[in-house]
Amino acid sequence: IHDTFLLTRKQDLNWRAQTYMAPAFRFALRRLPWLLVNSETTRDEVSRFARPDAEISLYRPCVRDVFGIAHQAGRARIWSKGQALRLIAIGTVEPRKNLRAAAAVAAALQAAGVDARLDIVGRLGWGNEVEALKALPHVTLHGYQPADRVRELIAAAHALITTSHDEGLGLAPLEAQQGGLATIVADIKVFREALGASGLLIDPARPDEAALRIRARLIDPPDGFVAAAELAKANLDRWNSAADRDKAQLIERLAAKLADRV
Numbered sequence: 001i002h003d004t005f006l007l008t009r010k011q012d013l014n015w016r017a018q019t020y021m022a023p024a025f026r027f028a029l030r031r032l033p034w035l036l037v038n039s040e041t042t043r044d045e046v047s048r049f050a051r052p053d054a055e056i057s058l059y060r061p062c063v064r065d066v067f068g069i070a071h072q073a074g075r076a077r078i079w080s081k082g083q084a085l086r087l088i089a090i091g092t093v094e095p096r097k098n099l100r101a102a103a104a105v106a107a108a109l110q111a112a113g114v115d116a117r118l119d120i121v122g123r124l125g126w127g128n129e130v131e132a133l134k135a136l137p138h139v140t141l142h143g144y145q146p147a148d149r150v151r152e153l154i155a156a157a158h159a160l161i162t163t164s165h166d167e168g169l170g171l172a173p174l175e176a177q178q179g180g181l182a183t184i185v186a187d188i189k190v191f192r193e194a195l196g197a198s199g200l201l202i203d204p205a206r207p208d209e210a211a212l213r214i215r216a217r218l219i220d221p222p223d224g225f226v227a228a229a230e231l232a233k234a235n236l237d238r239w240n241s242a243a244d245r246d247k248a249q250l251i252e253r254l255a256a257k258l259a260d261r262v
Contacts, residue, residue, distance in 0.1 A: 001037050003168025004045040005096065012096040012165070014126045029054075036250070041190040042168045059250055062243040063171065063236060067151050069179030073233065077158050077180070077225040085109065085116045085219070087184070088157040090150070090172040091164075093133065093141065094125035098186070100132055101163040101204035103139050105184075108211035110138065114219060118161070119153055121145055158225060159184050159218060162191070163204035169194060177236050180229030182218055184210075198228070198235035 005012065006022040007029075013022065029035070029049045036059040037043045043056050050056060079085050087106055091097050102118055109116035116138065123144045124130050133139050142153065154160075159182035162173055167190050173183040174194060185191040187201035200217050202210035218224040 001035055001042060001046055001168075003042055003166075004049060005166065005168070007049055008045065009096055009166060012094065012127075039169045039190055040193055045168075057250060057253065058246050060239070060243040060246050061169075061171070062240050062247075063174045063178065065178045066175055067147055067154060067178070069151055069154050069176075069181075072155055073178065073180035073229060075180070077182070077229070079158055079219060079225070081113075083115070085114050085159075086119060086157045087116060087159055087161045088119045088121065088153055088176075088181075089161050089163075090176070091122045091162070092125040093120060093122055093129050095127040095129060096165050097129075098163045098165050098204055099129060101186075101207070102161045103133060103136050104207040105161065105163070105202070105204070105210045105214070106138055107136075108207035109214065111208075112211050112215065114211075114215070119157065121150055121153055154179055154181060157181060159200075159214075159228070162186065163202075164188070167191070173199065174236065174239060177232035180232050182225055182228035183232070184214060184218075194239065196235055196238065198231035200228075 006017060006025045010018060030051055034055045035046055035050060036057050037046055038059065038061055040058065043058055046056055089099055089102050093099060099120060106116040106118040118139045119142060120139065121142045133141055160173055160176040161184040162170060163186050164170065166188060170190055173185055176183060183195060183198065184200045184202060185195060186204050191199050200213065202213055218228060
């Protein structure tokens with residue numbers, strides 16, 4: 001199970017998800033005896049809806065280099081005054097992703113003297129998000145793109161920004177860290193879990209304050225982006241080690257269950 005949004009964020013669902021997917025998901029959680037989840041955050045959420053005696057096992061995914069950007073990790077990202085600061089957001093354009101907040105942070109950076117630009121890569125989904133973002137001159141909606149084009153956009157970016165209201169895990173920041181990209185994320189439980197000290201946590205509802213934090217950690221220090229790349233590597237090692245342990249424990253548990261049936 002990746003997340004519980006079908007049950008916890010009904011306001012962000014399209015009508016198909018509300019009508020068909022949410023009831024089926026609730027039915028499954030009430031009846032299945034063994035559930036695998038992708039994060040401690042999801043485990044806590046699932047426990048609210050699962051049957052009382054359900055076994056809920058942590059099975060964090062190993063973060064692979066899905067965009068083919070690992071070779072970018074050793075390249076120093078540099079920003080200088082007068083140059084555009086390129087932020088990238090990756091994911092479907094829909095209400096839960098709260099991409100208007102990312103655009104507001106970019107606007108706050110502009111007001112603070114940094115020419116910030118936001119590239120949004122992902123399928124154009126539901127709600128009023130697309131039209132609102134299209135109206136902003138510092139935002140470019142790229143829509144769904146093949147991996148080669150995503151790789152180019154990541155190479156041109158200084159940092160990834162994710163301002164989601166909620167996530168079950170939020171793989172995009174972890175996947176971006178494969179390329180040494182700095183990660184600016186909403187200060188929510190799952191990002192604290194997944195990114196630890198490597199994530200620059202901001203309050204999406206306070207764009208001016210977020211802009212100050214970004215300047216203080218990434219822009220003003222001469223080695224801000226270099227330090228972010230080092231933290232990204234250390235965090236990926238930490239996360240993937242935990243994922244390997246989960247996999248080993250899961251295999252052990254499966255073997256025990258099979259042995260019980262013999």
